[in-house]
Amino acid sequence: MRTPRKIADQYRAIVSSIGFYPAIIITLFMLFAMVLANIEFQSWVMRIKQAWPVLFVTDVDTAKTLLSILAGGLISLTVFSFSMVMVVLNNASATLSPRVLPGLISIKAHQYVLGMYLGSIVFTLLTLMNIHTEGETLQTPALGTFFALAIGIYNLVLFVFFIHSISRSIQVDSVLNTLFAQTNKQLQNLIAYQDPRIAAAVPNYCDWYRLKSPRAGYFKGVHTQQLSKLLAQHELHMVTEVEPGFFCVEGFPYLALDRDISADEELCEQIHKCSVFYIEEYIGDHYSYGLRQIAEIAIKALSPGINDPGTAVKAIDMLSILTIARLHVADHNYTLLNTEEQQSPLLWFYEPSLASLLEENFDPIRHYGCNDTTVLVNLIEALKNILFVCEHNREYTQALYRYVQATVYDAEHCIDNPYERERINRMLTRMNEVANKRGDDIHFSLSDKEPTIATHN
Known part of the structure; x- marks a missing residue:
């Protein structure tokens, strides 16, 4: 059966x-x-x-x-x-x-x-x-x-x-525009749904009971309404501890509950049935899949076989806009059965942090485009734009500064042409200005390299 x-x-x-x-x-x-x-x-x-x-x-x-x-x-x-x-x-x-x-x-x-x-x-x-x-x-x-x-x-x-x-x-422009529109729609719907006061009231679940994954696979989420009704019926609170797209092995603790339910095998099975595992990545499931697909198109464009940095630059611009929209989403999301009757959520979700989004989406672009000045300049500009709207979230700004430092390191070791280094330094100067206006004592720059001029006798 x-x-x-x-x-x-x-x-x-x-x-x-x-x-x-x-x-x-x-x-x-x-x-x-x-x-x-x-x-x-x-x-x-x-x-x-x-x-x-x-x-x-x-x-x-x-x-x-x-x-x-x-x-x-x-x-x-x-x-x-x-x-x-x-x-x-x-x-x-x-x-x-x-x-x-x-x-x-x-x-x-x-x-x-x-x-x-x-x-x-x-x-x-x-x-x-x-x-x-x-x-x-x-x-x-x-x-x-x-x-x-x-x-x-x-x-x-x-x-x-x-x-x-x-x-x-x-056509790559059509695919990028479609991915951007669908991902942005997911983010805007999430922003419109969230109440900042509720999102800030995430419970402390460090000592909660952990429910282990019944199977190996890519965790895509849960059936929120069905699971919320089940939690309300048994008076439980739950936090999903893994992000969408995380690969769970069998027995991995991926759900946290405020009460030990290990003795109730039927309830455990019902909760497991609400979990969704499959391979395909549909943007309608989570905005992070759209970000990842845009990033992979940029990576493909930077490959020697295609060599299309213009597409990579456009993808970086889109990723910066979508990342800025992500800054308006709380790090923990929630689901309410009925916003009129139920004011306290029973189900909470992890949202990908800014640091993880930078690592997953910008890291490969930086790695494959480290020898292209146009890509590096555009990447630094995207980070500057994200920093400009970060407000006063220290966790976000520190993640951005660490990533800018990694980009500067790659440029320092991969770009030798003095003219190209000057282009990067001009963009880093703008980055420093934004950081200083925020009150951060930060200074990024590349060291000067004088051109070598050969003389012939």
Whole structure:
């Protein structure tokens, strides 16, 4: 017997599959073809055919030829479209990042187009099967043929849209803009939901009971409402001690509860069922996945095979804006069952700290772009902009200063050209000005290196 967790995992896999919407559309077309077959030769339909004879094919051979051409053409169109999807996914994995594939596969517009192609083929074949003998005469499904022709023309329009959309979906600017918009939306929704007074009242859970992970996998979160109801029912408080995307091994303590529930195996199992583990990273699950995907596109752009620092610079700018938005999110998040009746949260979450976001997203960019002055200058500028809005959070500012120091270290050892070092120093001067205005006695700079001029006798 399948457990609820396996059913939930399979449900998520089905919903995120590229064939989910096409399967629904095919089913609808099959039902539509059956309905037309049942009403095709009713009296009121025959009167419509007589009133509009120009729209309906009455000749059996003409109907067979038309339906056969439509079915063959739609099959060719479908094969070509599916081939384009595979090419796009392969190019996206090679030039952008494999992590963006789930987002590209789940584009609803592309699934709709593919579903229309497949559904139209099924509808056309079922209509062709509806040509049958009634007594000594062949009955022509004129109504079904009319709809098959109309759907075929509509599919030609969809094909033009599909070509345009699929060609744009692989463009790096389009992918970055989509990732930025989705991630920013997640952050803004989180900011609008949080009440700073409640977020600041996180309990001290150092001595709480730890519930261990029942399986190995990437922790993506919990079913918040279902788990909150369960906690309210048993009068429990809980804190998730791992961040979304953390890899848990079996037996790793990942949940903290204010009461020891080890004796209640059924309750432990119910809590485990509310935990979500899977591999794919969907931005709708957490904003950190969007940040990571943008960072990986920047890293890919800095690889020798692609060598596109302009894309890396744009990605750094986006990461700085999203990181600034993250500063307005409390380090601990919470879930309320009903904000009118329940004012005290029962469920708390860790949010990725600024230091961890810098390490996960900016570190690889700094490592692969340490020999590119433009990337380093833009990276320092992004850190300056984040520092400018950090207000007076010492933990955030110290994390930024440590990261600026790491960037200065890389520039000191990787950039030898005096002109390029001067460019970096000018940006560091701006960083120092922002730090000094905040009252921090900080000074970052690169040492002077005089150019060596060779003389020939």
